[in-house]
Amino acid sequence: MNIHFIAIGGSAMHNLAIALHLKGYQVSGSDDTIHDPSKSRLEKYGLLPSEFGWFKEKISSDLDVIILGMHAKKDNPELLEAQKLGLKIYSYPEFLYEQSIDKTRVVIGGSHGKTTITSMILHVLNYHEREVDYMVGAQLEGFETMVHLTKENDFIVLEGDEYLSSPIDRRPKFHLYKPNIALISGIAWDHINVFPTFENYVDQFRIFTDSLIHGGSMVYNEEDPVVKEIVESSENSIKKYSYGTPEYTIENGITYLDTSDGDMPLEIFGDHNLQNLAGAKWICQHMGIDEDDFYEAISSFKGASKRLEKIAENDKTVVFKDFAHSPSKVDATTKAVKKQYADRTVVACLELHTYSSLNADFLREYEGALDSADVAVVFYSPHAVKIKQLDEVTVDQIGDAFKRDDLIIYTNPSDFKAFLFRQDLQDKALLLMSSGNYGGLDFNELKRLV
Template sequence: MNIHFIAIGGSAMHNLAIALHQKGYQVFGSDDTIHDPSKSRLEKYGLLPNEFGWFPEKITTDLDVIILGMHAKIDNPELLKAQELGLKIYSYPEFLYEQSKDKTRVVIGGSHGKTTITSMILHVLNYHEKEVDYMVGAQLEGFETMVHLTKENDFIVLEGDEYLSSPIDMRPKFHLYKPNIALLSGIAWDHINVFPTFKNYKEQFSIFTDSMVNGGSMVYNSEDKNVAEIVESSENHIKKYPYETPSHFIENGITYLETSEGNLPLEVFGKHNLQNLAGAKWICQHMGIDEDDFYEAIASFAGASKRLEKIAESNSTVIFKDFAHSPSKVAATTKAVKEQYSERTVLACLELHTYSSLNAEFLSEYKGALDFADKAVVFYSPHAVKIKQLDEVTKDQIANAFQRDDLVIYTNPAEFKEFLFSQNLDKSAVVLMSSGNYGSLDFEEVKRLV
């Protein structure tokens, strides 16, 4: 099969390209720009385009499939040529379904926690040498790619994103997978550029629940009232398995899980991660891993990349980097760090970087999100607001949104860096929350602060 990727350089797209290449398909692709790590990884497998740009002459009837990435626009010249020739055009999730329609599909959904839960499941399965296909949204230790596809594996584990499938397919990705086994971790309004109301956003999770195959198994966080309402009211003929935060305690900066086999020390911490663990355990049990084997494996799980990732530590200081940016994630991460390091000063630094977080109307959702931090800082770039063509956001609007009198706000990257590097971090826990990099902050330099 000859497959051409339009926008091959994306995080998910280049991993799928590599997975299909490893499966034996002929893979080609184009993009107008490709950055590392995608660039060097595509080059390693001989899949990096010779030159950047769009080349409609590459689109011919010799191609069996076109896979269209979200980075491409609807007037992309290669897409227009493919449409003109009547070629089969798939979105990323559509093609994953095509590759897995004869397998047992396990789909992990929710506004938050899905990457971590998927990572936990794959860690446990890998520990016990159980081979499965997968697609996950972060690079995992011990896994070369974020996508793995075979002909022979019975299961595929998919991280179920609710964002749109492609420029010409406005359905959320997780509506296309038709899971046999699924999980919903939580629902907190996100992607407001696509789902302008919470009601509209929440509806996507109802559609996901109803998209499950007849007789499927839904594992869900019963402590999230929105999730519980959707799953428990669904009339789809599915089996329902609720989970909640397991019993645990914190001692000397380590979280212990209380199990029938005794107290189990964990590498991860925070109520949200313990909920994630409880959900992952149910899924693994549905996949043939018993409880004791799950606990044995999960004890060595150190977290998904950029998800409460410890980047530096000394006897008196610890620094975390976290992808958190939505209000619920920011609150959960900050609270988790404070509970884990209750005797230390918690410095929480949040970058408002995404479309939603920089939207003036959405800002009020952040009320109280940084309340668990002893010191709280918000950084945002007015330039990023302009690039996203949003209304200007002022420091006063941000201060009013968070409703914290001592909130420190920076718009200049150099000033934010100067503040961070001038702090006395003795007996401190620092958490840097962003899907960006604070205007080019060098995290290698940050590590040297401890």
């Protein structure tokens, strides 16, 4: 099969391109810019375009399939040429479904936790040498790519993103997978540029629940009232399995899970991660992993990349970076760190970086999100607001939104970096939450502070 990627440089797209190349397909692609790690990884497999840009002459009737990424626009010259020639055009979730139509599809959905839960499942399966196909939204230790496709594996595990599929397919990605087994971890309003109201956003999870094949299994977090209502009220003929936070204790900065064989130390911590673990256990049991084997494997799980990732530590200091940016994620992550390090001063630094977080109307959703921190800092770039063509957000608006009188706010990357580097981190836990990099912060430099 001869496959061409329009916008090959995206995180998911370049991983899919590599997976198909490794499967033996002829793969080509284009993009207007490609950054590392995508650039280096495509180059390693001989898939990096010789020059950046869009070239309609790359599109011909010799191509069997076009895979279209979200980064491309509707008027992309390669897309227009493919449409003119009548070529088959897939979004990447649509293509993943086609590749897995004869497999048992396991789809992990939710506003938060889906990458971690998917990572936990793959860690357990890999530990026990169970081969499965997969697609996950983070680079995992022990896995070369974020996408793996074969002809022979019976299962495929998919992280079910609720964002749109492509510029010409406005359906959420997880609506396209038609799972046999699924999970919803939690629901908190996100992607407001696409889903303008909370009700509209919630409806996407109703559609997802009803997309399970008849007789399929839905695992859901019963501690989230919205998830509980959606799943339990669904009239789809599916089996329903609920989970919640398992019993655990914390001693000397280590979380111990209460199991039938006694207390088991974990590398991860926080109520949200313990909930993720409980959900992952249900899914693994549906895939043939019994409870004892699950616990044996999960004890060595260190977390997905950028999800409460420990970047530096000594006896008196610990530094984490986390992908948290939505209000619910920020709240859960900050609470988790404070609970784990109750005897330390928690300095929580949040970058407002996404369309939602920089929206003046959405800001009020952050009320109380940083309350668990002893020192709370917010960084945002007015330049980023302009680039995203959003209304101006002021320092006063941010202060009013978080409802915290001692909130520290920075708008200049140099000033924020200076704040970090003058900190005495003795007896402190530093938490850096962002889907960006605080205007160019080198996280490796922070290791010098510890």
